Amino acid sequence: xxxxxxxxxxxxxxxxxxxxxxxxxxxxxxxxxxxxxxxxxxxxxxxxxxxxxxxxxxxxxxxxxxxxxxxxxxxxxxxxxxxxxxxxxxxxxxxxxxxxxxxxxxxxxxxxxxxxxxxxxxxxxxxxxxxxxxxxxxxxxxxxxxxxxxxxxxxxxxxxxxxxxxxxxxxxxxxxxxxxxxxxxxxxxxxxxxxxxxxxxxxxxxxxxxxxxxxxxxxxxxxxxxxxxxxxxxxxxxxxxxxxxxxxxxxxxxxxxxxxxxxxxxxxxxxxxxxxxxxxxxxxxxxxxxxxxxxxxxxxxxxxxxxxxxxxxxxxxxxxxxxxxxxxxxxxxxxxxxxxxxxxxxxxxxxxxxxxxxxxxxxxxxxxxxxxxxxxxxxxxxx
Numbered sequence: 001x002x003x004x005x006x007x008x009x010x011x012x013x014x015x016x017x018x019x020x021x022x023x024x025x026x027x028x029x030x031x032x033x034x035x036x037x038x039x040x041x042x043x044x045x046x047x048x049x050x051x052x053x054x055x056x057x058x059x060x061x062x063x064x065x066x067x068x069x070x071x072x073x074x075x076x077x078x079x080x081x082x083x084x085x086x087x088x089x090x091x092x093x094x095x096x097x098x099x100x101x102x103x104x105x106x107x108x109x110x111x112x113x114x115x116x117x118x119x120x121x122x123x124x125x126x127x128x129x130x131x132x133x134x135x136x137x138x139x140x141x142x143x144x145x146x147x148x149x150x151x152x153x154x155x156x157x158x159x160x161x162x163x164x165x166x167x168x169x170x171x172x173x174x175x176x177x178x179x180x181x182x183x184x185x186x187x188x189x190x191x192x193x194x195x196x197x198x199x200x201x202x203x204x205x206x207x208x209x210x211x212x213x214x215x216x217x218x219x220x221x222x223x224x225x226x227x228x229x230x231x232x233x234x235x236x237x238x239x240x241x242x243x244x245x246x247x248x249x250x251x252x253x254x255x256x257x258x259x260x261x262x263x264x265x266x267x268x269x270x271x272x273x274x275x276x277x278x279x280x281x282x283x284x285x286x287x288x289x290x291x292x293x294x295x296x297x298x299x300x301x302x303x304x305x306x307x308x309x310x311x312x313x314x315x316x317x318x319x320x321x322x323x324x325x326x327x328x329x330x331x332x333x334x335x336x337x338x339x340x341x342x343x344x345x346x347x348x349x350x351x352x353x354x355x356x357x358x359x360x361x362x363x364x365x366x367x368x369x370x371x372x373x374x375x376x377x378x379x380x381x382x383x
Contacts, residue, residue, distance in 0.1 A: 016077035048117030061111035068304035072246035079250025086159030141170035160208035245297035
C-alpha cells in the first residue's frame, strides 16, 4: 500500500510551507497576538484566496472538495508556524458540520461565505459538566411558536470572539445523556440575550464562555431540520482530531530541529552539548516519538471517511499517541534549552504551550484511551 503523498498533495504542502515561512514569522505572530483582534483578517483573506478555507467544502458550494489528507498537509504547515487564526474551528469543524448536516438552502447560504473568508463560524458544544462526553448536553431548545428558544451554557468555545455565527448544540428531547434528541442551531454571535465572556487561552488563541438565556432563533435555524445531530458532531470532531494531530507534527518537528541546532552550537565545558551521548539519546527519543505520532496522525486521516467505529478508533488512537508524544517532545526541548526554553522571547515555549493545548482539546489522552478501549472488538467468549 503506497502511503506517499500525491503530486498535488505535495504541491499543496509546499505552498502552505512557503506561506508560513514567508508570512508567519515568530515576530509576526507575536504582533498578531498583541493586536486588538488577536488574529489577522488579512491572513484570513489570504487563506481564502489560496483556497484553503474551502478544502472541506464541496465544489458545488465554492470549495475544493478535498479530503482529510489535504487538510492534514496544510495543518502541519500551520503547526510549524503556530498559526492562531481559527482555521480548525471554521474550515474543518464548521464546514464539515454544515456540509454533512445542512439542507441545500443552508449549504448555499453558509458555505460560500466561509470559503471566501467572509464568515467565521464555530461549534459551541462543550459544557461544564460534560468533561469531553459529546452526548452530555444540558442546553435546551424549546419550540416557541414559529421558532426556537435556546437556554444553557457553553464553555471554552474556541474562536468564538472572532465568529459571526455559532453552531450551538441543544437538547430538543430526551435525557441529558441520551444520544438522540440533540439538534444543532445556527445562532448569530450578536444575538439578544446571548452573553459571551472572551479570554485568551494558554497558547495565545481566543475563546469564550457563552450563556444563552431564552435566545430566540427562527425555525430554519435548526441545521438540516435534524433532531439527531450527534453522529454528525462526532464525525466532525474526529476529523478535527486528525487535522489537529497533523498540526502537532509540525510543532514537534520544529522543536526537534531547533533543539538539535541549539545543542550543536551551545558550548558547555569546552564542547557542544550535542557531544554528550546521553543528550544524543534524548534527541533520538524525540525523533522516535515524532515518527510514532506521524503514523497515528496519518491513520486518523485515512480513516476519516470510514465507518463510525473505525473512524472513532483511529481518531482516539491518534489523540493518545500524538498527545503523549507531543508532551514528551515539548518537555525534552524545554529541558535541553535550559531556563530560556520557557521565556517569551524564544519560540520553544510557544510551541510547548500549543502542544499542551492540543493534548487537551477534544479530550485528554486518558479520555481517548478509554474511548478506544470501549470501541475495540471484544474477544469471543469461551464456549
